[in-house]
Amino acid sequence: MLNYKKERNKIKLRENPDLGRKVFFLNPPVKLESRIIPELRTEEYEIYIIKDYHYIKNLLRIFPTSICFININDKSLDSLQWFKFIRFFSEDPTLKETHLGVVTSESISWIKELFLLHTQLPCGYNPLNKNIEELKENFTALLDINGAKGKRKFVRADCKNDSNIFASCVVKGITVQMHVENISTVGFCCTAPLSGQYLFQVNSVVRKLSLVINNKEIICNTAVIIKKKGTKKLLLVFLFLQGFSYTSKTIIRDYITNYLQHTIHLIQTNLPLDTQDYSVLLKEEYDIIKSIKASALYSQRITTQKQEEEFLNYQQEWEAFKTMDEITELHPIEGTEKDSQSSHDPLKEEYTQTFFDKDDIQTTDLF
Template structure:
């Protein structure tokens, strides 16, 4: 549907009706590769959500919840609302007899590709990555970022001269952090300072990281500190951070879905 344009921030990627194994083997890997990926379990919540995120890429897994006819009607119905014109749709489909596949695909638009679910897992994964790159999923953004302001368990802590310093994290990516430091603790940091063995606390999971202070800016009643993870930080720590970011974003989606009204159209009868 959408014309592919270079975006600074990239595009959200949704997988509708993924199995548990698909989430672990495909979605998890895509998140490690810095795609902004979400899972939606209930197809009835897809349209209300995508009306607010129309410039996205959405893959439908045709395995359960609806019959082939129901899925066909559901996907076809996106063409009836102009709000979805920026949306790119991909379909992941099991192996079907030629006639059934032809009937299912008749008149459907799937600009993000048609991918077979039953093929070799690596081949399927690479097809998905190829489709995402063709649709500019990452844009010019290299790293996915999560907002931590509403997370009471997201901070950095370290000791200096027997004094504990604590920075509240504003947001985080796998390469760095923006954090708040009180004006009263301004002497705790300086630009280009390297601090080793800092405790990164995310949801009560503590990880040791090495950091470098990249910038310090006055922001009213606090200092905004821009922090980069040093190259000496372990790959395990970086993967823990990526896992937190993925969980943070997915939980934000779940929270928004709780207040969304279900799509009540019976797509089996259209």
């Protein structure tokens, strides 16, 4: 059996909310994945996409303080199975700290009521029938309320084991090769040979530094903000100076996104699959669903009955108008003239266009 505590220690998980929370999207719909998630990444939220629900619970046991948005329209489970899937989180002590939210492309009132009243959703029930800007604002607010960033401002990739990223610069005519330890869109930490300790000074500017990421070279001006001498290497932290281009930031952000996603994928492939059968409901869950659906059906029938009554009232009102027409024909009202040019009655046309035919009323049986 996998030792999740050992796994957490092995990957040096930062569980302190001050350092933020990982944000997982389970099977996000296209609108969310292609439009909203890239925007959220630009705002420096640490976001991951998981495409298979069989892995998400064991991942969240390793990252227990994470945020997770679940797409309940994904066809791998039906709505009621997703309901049971989510309820399982509140019953499992290893998953209770996870901040869950639901996303849906459908608008079914009893499903919404079922999830809101009978599951724990700190990140809400989120319909996607809004424009992109509204959705971005909603998700940004949810992430901030749930402490997604903590006190940190930027997402950082610990990439010391990646040989595809490195840096070099020329100082006082000497070329210094550096190994990048971690990187964000505002700067990076690296190690250099001890022989370079006299070449770098804190608060000094290093111009035309070369940063290579997956064979893409970025030439940038930087400032040394930290210098520490180790037993074998020199530790340096560089900050990108003003004027660092948007294109360069995009290259770094894309690298961070892909590197972190790949890191999660490697962890995921070594996890056991979730084998729980979510199609089997407990008696309590069945009773909850039955009660919610019965209530929804009753409400719909009441609404339909009210519509029928309104139709009959309008019909009676129209008959009253017709009666008034007959009265005014026999007893003209003083000071008015009867319009003899046309028998067209705009009031009648307005009523007949506005109110539906009684035969069109349908009641959907939810059982």
